[in-house]
Amino acid sequence: MRVTGDPSSGGSTPAQDILSESDGEKAPRGSHSHLENTALEHDPGELNDVHNKLTKETILACIAIAGQINAYVMSLLIPSTTLSYINQELGPSPYYSWITIVWQLGGSIIVSISGRLSDIFGRRYFMITGASISIVGCLVGANGKSIDMMIVSGTLFGIGSGFQEMAYACIQEMLPNKHRMVGVGLLDISLAIAFSSPAIAYCFIAFHDIGWRGAYWYMFTWHVVAFIFLWIFYRPLTSR
Structure with a gap:
């Protein structure tokens, strides 16, 4: 039997005993609730990263994507830096500046469409489509006989580049969260190859x-090799 002391002598009253027992029963519940809330506050991406490690296949896929972003930048830099030489040989024409203008128009239109569609259907075949179109653009440009043909080449470059510009999204999808910043940084560093193309x-x-046609054939070679790497090694889970 439990004996309670007199309140005046420092003992507890029955009411106080009941309150203390209630508090004692609620304390474990509160602690469990706190643990559950703490577990829910963890980022699911951080938990998944424990199981997502860099593999040889992922690294090769990243190299393939680096090849595409360099091909994309080359198709902008080489035509623009050789523009006056192209006009001198095939012109002169007042429309020669459209060789590079159509690149910007085509790229800006396609990237706004392809980005959203690739979110739904996966990026592999969109990247392959862009790489294929850019290869055709290299061939048309290297064999160009007129300014009009070079404008067609620039248009193909713009359309293809609109797909190839998704390279940054591809890299971030393939890499775990803790490696993404490094991956994007290395992708930018790889652009030194394209920046040396002029x-x-x-x-x-x-x-x-x-002459300038050699630059187009150099660009064609790069695009073909990058396409082969893309076809073999870039196989994201959403496209398998």
């Missing part, structure tokens, strides 16, 4: 009889 174009113009 110098290569000038070397063809200055030291080889093939």
